[in-house]
Amino acid sequence: MSAPVRPAPVQSLADGEWHRLHPASPLLRGGLVFIAVLGFVIANLRERVVDFFLTVFAPSTRDAFGDRYGSGQDDWANDPIGGIVNHGLVGWALLGVVAVLIVVIAAFWLSWRMHTFRVTPEAVEVRSGILFRSHRSARLDRIQGINVNRPLFARLFGTAKLEVSVAGQSANVQLAYLGSALADRLRADVLRLASGARAERAAARGETAATNGVPVAAGTEASLSNGAPLPAAVDAADVATAPSASETAPARVAAAARAGALVGQRVDEFLAPELDPDLAPPESVVHLPFGRVIGSTLLGGSTIWAIILVAIIVIGVTTGQAWVLFSFVPAAIGLVSYMWSRITKSLRYSIAGTPDGVRIGHGLLSTGNQTIPPGRIHAVEATQWIFWRPFGWWSIRINVAGHSVSASNEAAQRTTVLPVGTAADVQRVLALLIPDAAADLEPLAAAGLTGRGGAGGFSLTPRRGAWLRPFSWRRIGWAATSGVALIRRGALVRSLTLVPLARMQSVAISVGPIDRWLRLAGIRLHTVTGPVSAVLPVVDRDEAERLFERLAEEAVDRAAIDTTHHWGAVEPVRPEASPTPEPAAAPTAAPDETGADHAR
Amino acid sequence: MPEHDAAEHAAPTEHDGIAAGPAETGRSDEWRRVSPKYIVVEVVGSLIGMVVFVGAALVVHFLWHQQWALWAAVAIGVLSLIGIAFEPRRVRSIQYRLRADDLVFRRGIMFQRQVAVPYGRMQLVDITRGPVARALGLADLKFVTAAAATAVTVPGLPMEEADRLRDELVALAETRRAGL
Numbered sequence: 001m002s003a004p005v006r007p008a009p010v011q012s013l014a015d016g017e018w019h020r021l022h023p024a025s026p027l028l029r030g031g032l033v034f035i036a037v038l039g040f041v042i043a044n045l046r047e048r049v050v051d052f053f054l055t056v057f058a059p060s061t062r063d064a065f066g067d068r069y070g071s072g073q074d075d076w077a078n079d080p081i082g083g084i085v086n087h088g089l090v091g092w093a094l095l096g097v098v099a100v101l102i103v104v105i106a107a108f109w110l111s112w113r114m115h116t117f118r119v120t121p122e123a124v125e126v127r128s129g130i131l132f133r134s135h136r137s138a139r140l141d142r143i144q145g146i147n148v149n150r151p152l153f154a155r156l157f158g159t160a161k162l163e164v165s166v167a168g169q170s171a172n173v174q175l176a177y178l179g180s181a182l183a184d185r186l187r188a189d190v191l192r193l194a195s196g197a198r199a200e201r202a203a204a205r206g207e208t209a210a211t212n213g214v215p216v217a218a219g220t221e222a223s224l225s226n227g228a229p230l231p232a233a234v235d236a237a238d239v240a241t242a243p244s245a246s247e248t249a250p251a252r253v254a255a256a257a258r259a260g261a262l263v264g265q266r267v268d269e270f271l272a273p274e275l276d277p278d279l280a281p282p283e284s285v286v287h288l289p290f291g292r293v294i295g296s297t298l299l300g301g302s303t304i305w306a307i308i309l310v311a312i313i314v315i316g317v318t319t320g321q322a323w324v325l326f327s328f329v330p331a332a333i334g335l336v337s338y339m340w341s342r343i344t345k346s347l348r349y350s351i352a353g354t355p356d357g358v359r360i361g362h363g364l365l366s367t368g369n370q371t372i373p374p375g376r377i378h379a380v381e382a383t384q385w386i387f388w389r390p391f392g393w394w395s396i397r398i399n400v401a402g403h404s405v406s407a408s409n410e411a412a413q414r415t416t417v418l419p420v421g422t423a424a425d426v427q428r429v430l431a432l433l434i435p436d437a438a439a440d441l442e443p444l445a446a447a448g449l450t451g452r453g454g455a456g457g458f459s460l461t462p463r464r465g466a467w468l469r470p471f472s473w474r475r476i477g478w479a480a481t482s483g484v485a486l487i488r489r490g491a492l493v494r495s496l497t498l499v500p501l502a503r504m505q506s507v508a509i510s511v512g513p514i515d516r517w518l519r520l521a522g523i524r525l526h527t528v529t530g531p532v533s534a535v536l537p538v539v540d541r542d543e544a545e546r547l548f549e550r551l552a553e554e555a556v557d558r559a560a561i562d563t564t565h566h567w568g569a570v571e572p573v574r575p576e577a578s579p580t581p582e583p584a585a586a587p588t589a590a591p592d593e594t595g596a597d598h599a600r
Numbered sequence: 601m602p603e604h605d606a607a608e609h610a611a612p613t614e615h616d617g618i619a620a621g622p623a624e625t626g627r628s629d630e631w632r633r634v635s636p637k638y639i640v641v642e643v644v645g646s647l648i649g650m651v652v653f654v655g656a657a658l659v660v661h662f663l664w665h666q667q668w669a670l671w672a673a674v675a676i677g678v679l680s681l682i683g684i685a686f687e688p689r690r691v692r693s694i695q696y697r698l699r700a701d702d703l704v705f706r707r708g709i710m711f712q713r714q715v716a717v718p719y720g721r722m723q724l725v726d727i728t729r730g731p732v733a734r735a736l737g738l739a740d741l742k743f744v745t746a747a748a749a750t751a752v753t754v755p756g757l758p759m760e761e762a763d764r765l766r767d768e769l770v771a772l773a774e775t776r777r778a779g780l
Contacts, residue, residue, distance in 0.1 A: 505747035
C-alpha cells in the first residue's frame with residue numbers, strides 16, 4: 001500500500017485516487033463458497049449433532065446410537081469426530097476450528113483491503129493479492145466494452161460487478177463488487193474519459209439536451225462531469241452501517257427511516273429497467289416478446305440436438321445400454337441449461353444507443369448490461385436459420401476484439417447482440433451498431449437479408465458458381481457503401497455480413513484449382529477473431545481482383561480518417577490538436593482551453 | 601504466370617505519385633521474390649518428412665509383413681519426389697510487394713493466396729529462423745495483425761534483408777498506427 005486510500009463514502013470513483021471495492025465483495029466473491037462448504041460439513045455431521053442433542057436431552061436413547069458408533073470410534077478415517085472425543089482433544093479441535101475461521105475471515109478482510117483500484121484519465125488500474133501482488137492496468141483508449149453484471153446475490157446486496165474489457169485474451173479488468181449506483185456512475189465516467197470528451201463538452205451537450213426538452217439527461221450529464229453528490233438515498237445506503245445508535249427517539253426514527261429508504265432503494269433497483277434511464281434514451285429500439293423468445297429457442301438448432309439426444313437416451317435405456325446414460329445425459333443437461341440460459345438472458349432484453357456507444361441489457365433475476373463504445377465493432381452478421389424463415393426472425397452476432405475469443409457460453413452471450421428479432425429490428429440494430437453509414441445501409445441491408453440475384457445493388461454471381469455452391473450461388477453477392485462491405489450468402493442459413501472497412505485487418509483472395517478452372521475466386525476479409533467470418537465464397541475472378549484492390553485501398557483510407565477511439569473529441573478541439581499546428585499559434589491557443597479542462 | 605507480368609507492368613503507373621512510403625527509402629513498388637536458397641530449406645524439410653513416413657511404412661512392412669505398407673511407402677516416396685520437383689516453382693511463386701500503404705503477399709501454384717495487409721494494422725513483426733535456414737543465412741518474417749486469419753509469413757529472406765525489412769515495417773506501422 002504505497003498510495004493512501006481514501007475512505008469509503010465517495011462521490012465519484014473516477015477521481016484518480018485509489019479506492020476499495022464494496023465491503024461485501026469478499027463474501028460475494030468467495031464467501032458464499034465458504035458458507036456452502038460449512039453447510040456441507042454440518043449436513044454431513046447431522047447424525048452426530050442429532051446424537052449429541054439426544055444424549056443431552058434424552059439420555060435413555062443413547063444406547064441405540066452408541067452401538068452404532070461404538071465399533072468405529074477409534075477409527076479416525078471413519079469417524080474423526082469420534083476419535084477426537086475419545087482422545088480428549090475436543091478443546092484443541094474447537095481451537096483449531098476457531099483458528100481456521102479467524103484465518104479465513106482475516107484473509108477475506110485483508111484481500112479486500114489490498115484490493116484497490118483507480119481510474120485515471122489514461123487507464124483503469126487494479127492492485128490485488130496478498131502474497132502475490134498483481135497490478136493490472138487497462139489503457140482507456142483500448143477499451144472494447146464495459147459490462148455491468150448483477151448476479152442475483154449481488155443484487156440482494158445492492159452491488160454490481162463492473163468489467164472493463166480490453167483487446168487481448170483474458171486481459172479484462174474486473175471490479176467485483178461495487179455499489180450498484182457507483183458502478184453505473186463509474187461506467188459513465190470511464191466512458192467519458194475514454195471518449196476524450198472534455199468536461200465542458202459534456203456540459204454543453206447537457207445544455208443542448210436541456211433546450212431540446214430532455215432535462216433529465218442534462219441533469220445527469222452535469223452531475224457526472226462535476227462529480228456532484230448523488231441523490232441522498234444512495235449515500236445513506238452506503239453509510240447506513242455507520243454507528244448512529246444514539247438512544248434518543250428522533251435518532252431511532254431517523255435510523256428506521258434510513259433502513260426503510262435502504263429497502264425501498266433495493267426494491268427500486270430490482271424493478272428498475274436495466275438501462276439507466278438517465279443515460280440512455282428510455283426506449284429500447286427492439287421489443288422482444290416473451291413468446292418469440294420461447295418460440296425461437298424451441299425452433300433453434302439446439303432443439304434438433306436435444307431431440308437427437310433424447311432419442312439416443314431413450315433407445316439406450318430401452319435396450320439396456322447403460323453406458324449411453326453416462327455419455328449422453330451430461331450432454332443433454334448441458335444443452336438444456338444452454339437453452340434455459342438463452343431464454344433467461346433474453347428476458348427483458350433491451351438495446352439502445354447512448355452517446356458513448358450501444359448498450360445492451362438483459363436478464364430477469366441476474367441482470368447484466370454491456371456497453372460497446374463506438375468504433376469497437378469489427379464485423380456484424382445477421383443470420384436466419386431455415387426454421388426461423390416462416391416467422392421472419394433473425395439474430396445478430398458481432399466480432400469484438402478481446403472477449404469473443406473463447407467459445408464459452410458467456411462469450412456467446414456477449415457476442416449475440418440481438419437474440420431474435422424481425423427484419424425491422426435488424427435494421428434498427430444495424431443503425432445502432434454502424435451509425436456512420438446507417439442511411440446508406442438501409443436499402444442494401446433490406447436487399448441483403450432476403451434478396452437474391454443482382455437485386456438491390458448486390459453483385460451477381462456467375463452461373464458457373466453453381467458448381468461450387470449449388471444451393472446458395474444466387475444469394476452470394478457483395479456490396480459496399482460508405483466504408484462498409486456487405487457480404488450476402490447462404491440459402492439454408494441466410495446470412496448477411498457487414499464489415500466496417502475502417503477496422504478490417506487484411507484481405508485475402510484465394511484461388512484453388514477448381515476455382516481457376518471455372519475462373520472464380522474466393523475473398524475473405526480478416527477481422528478480429530469472433531463468431532463472424534466474412535467470406536465471399538464464390539466470385540468472378542476479374543471481379544475478385546478488382547474487389548481485392550478496392551477493399552485494400554479503402555481499408556487504408558477509412559482507417560486513416562477513423563477517429564472513433566476518441567469518439568467524444570469533437571471538431572472544435574481538433575484544429576489545435578491536428579498534427580501540423582503552427583508552432584507559434586498552438587501554444588497560445590491551447591492553454592485556456594486545456595486549463596479549463598483541468599479546472600473542471 | 602501471365603498475371604504476374606501484368607501486375608508488374610501495371611504497378612508503376614498505379615502507385616507512381618505516392619511519395620511517402622517505401623519509395624523514399626529507396627524501395628521500388630514491385631513484386632519481389634524470396635531468396636532462391638529457400639528452395640534448399642523446403643527440399644530438406646520435404647526430404648525429412650519423406651524419410652520419416654517412408655521409414656515408418658517400411659518398418660510396418662518388414663516387422664508385420666503388411667503388403668499395403670510397402671505400396672504406401674512407394675506412394676509417399678513418389679509423391680514427395682514430385683513435390684520436391686515442383687519446389688523451385690513453388691518458391692518462385694512466393695512474392696511480396698511493398699505498396700504505398702500496404703504489404704501484399706502471395707504464394708501458391710495450385711492453391712493461390714494473396715493477402716493485403718495495411719501497414720497500420722501490423723501489431724508486431726516477428727523474425728524466426730530454423731536450423732537449415734540459419735545455416736543458409738535466411739530468416740522468416742512473420743506479420744501479426746489483430747486477426748488470426750491474416751497469417752502472412754514471408755519465408756526465406758536473407759538475414760540482413762529481413763532485419764532491414766522488419767525495421768522499415770515497424771517504422772511504417774508506427775506512422776500509420778490505426779487503432780485496432
